[in-house]
Amino acid sequence: MKTVTPTIVVFDLGGVLIDWNPDYLFRQLIADETERQWFLANVCNSEWDLQQDGGRPFSEAISTLSAKYPEHAHLIAAFHARWTEMIGGTIAEGIAIFDALETTGVPLFALTNWSAETFPYAWDNYPFLHSFKDVLMSGREKLIKPDPRIYARMLERIRLHYPDTEPEQLVFIDDVRKNADAARELGWHAIHHTTAADTAAQLYHWGLLP
Template identity: 55%
Template structure:
């Protein structure tokens, strides 16, 4: 097996993104905060924006449903950058090592098209990617097979003859890896940078 390209997920692999980073400032009580994020500004709601719904529409629809939480809902995207604490150094170290080894690198991320430019502007290591599939731009979302096909098309724009089995995808969500493997990709479920590096070495991805 020869790996000719590595595709990275971003959140949980390269970035420390978590709504709690913001809402700890807004809701002091831990149980109240967890309830709010489990029941109002949920991950499922955020995923709708990652899938292409505008931030304004997503915010408006949720405020219409829960008007007494208006200020806290409005803060979600008004202060979104406070959820993005920064890079995960050990994951970025793997990325940079692969870049130095001249491995073609690509991104595949569930991320709103409206917030992703902030990451591009503030984190220069994203320039190491030859292309990035952003769910919000494509109006597709992992683990839908269609977004993997779109990502592979990006890879093939640079490596026209590459086969799915020559691509390895790194993601911290097991279901997203399972979806990639079902399409013939190689996959690494990222639970730690150390384990991911070991898996890459086992695949003889030199770095």
């Protein structure tokens, strides 16, 4: 069990602070729920989308997938063309935690799996992102959580601000368990974010929230 109390918080974005869900768009395009869920599980699925988060251009991804599923080409193209309709806004409970940490002066960073092509929309439309000391985005780094190398790069970037930072001084909050587990295996504290109340309680336990 770690004896060092964390002093720096690293946030995931999607599912913690920003509400992103492809269903928001595709419920408009595929009325039948069974058909829609099949499409999102088998065509434009999370594994396919994650490759864009890792740096693959959407043009290449759409072209390749459309060749495999030509009957769904118009829906595949919409995944990028109407991507902004997948964002439901910020998650109020997560933002409340972010605001409370910022108010108390806790250094805040972000580590997100996000395409370099779509992230500028979030950057331009969600001003709170500018309050992070740094945002490490997978699409620019060509690395995807839970690859240990992206956590190492995050630590390097944090050390540009706080040169003596050690892994045990960090706490990572992510709604994907394997991403939180990967940080923990590297010596970070980590929270698998399931509810804002549970996350806030853990941060309070560490003295990061008043």
